[in-house]
Amino acid sequence: MAAFPLEPDVRQLWDISAPVHPGSPVYPGDVPYSQQWCATLSADCPVNLSAMTLSPHVGTHADAPLHYAANGVAVGLLALEPFIGPCRVIHAMHCGPLIEWHHLAHALTALPPRVLVRTYPQAPTQWDAALTAFAPETLERLADAGVVLVGTDSASIDPADSTQLPGHQVLYRRQLRVLENLVLDAVSEGDYELIALPLRLIGADASPVRAVLRSLPQNRA
Structure with missing residues (x-):
């Protein structure tokens, strides 16, 4: 049987993952990224081999319910469907300490099930104690609209000094x-395909992800 060549996928990709390195910003008290070399290429060793230490919340990551609920599910046991599929990027820059519903209202028509919100003109390179968080009511209304995943360029969906984590409790x-x-930073408002799969870390409260956006396929006659 003759094989037909696959048509190349020419859709554009945007890497929306934060670079991870020893200077990556971390939540105060969290474990920063570090790396050491266990073996290096030499006449006696055929490979470079490293070991890493980091919190799973360093860089771009997916929180698991275990992070904010004692009986929550670990990240490696989560279904993958919410982390891949149609999404909308909405800009809500300079909106103040909380993302309120009216900050998103201009872009909520025919909403896909994933929403990513941009709050920074440029992604921070240092810890930002004044990060923009989600108002819990905004998360409730997004869930009411059929959203299954929310994303932010901020380090948390709750204020940095929050101890009750009301936004995370809405997530749960x-x-x-x-x-x-x-x-x-480089992503315009609009609709995309999101691909941001967490690692299968069976007991972990979060996982790093390599998050990308892909332009949607063009309609074909």
Whole structure:
């Protein structure tokens, strides 16, 4: 049987993952990224081999319910469907300490099930104690609209000094998934395909992800 060559996929990709290195910003008290070389190429060694230490919340990552609920599910046990599929990027820059519903209202028509919100003109390279968080009511209304995943270029969906984490509690109660520390500097408002799969870390409270956006396929006659 003759094989037909696959048509090349020419859709554009945007890497929306934060670079991870020893200087990556971390939540105060969290474990920063570090790396050491266990073996290096030499006449006696055929490979370079390293070991890494980091919190799973360094860089772009997916939180698991285990992060904010004692009986929550670990990240490696989450279904993957929320982390891949149609999404919308919405700009809400300079909106203040909380993303309110009216900051998103201009872009909510025919909403896909994933919403990523850009709050920074340029992704931070240092810890930002004044990060923009989500108002819990905004998360509730997104869930009511059928959203299954929210993402932010901020380090948290809750204020940095929050101890009750009301936004995360909405995530838990409404079964929403979340991506934090996205880099949306080069991404215009609009609809894309999101691909941001967490690692299968069976006991972990979060996972790094390599998050990308892909332009949607063009309609063909």
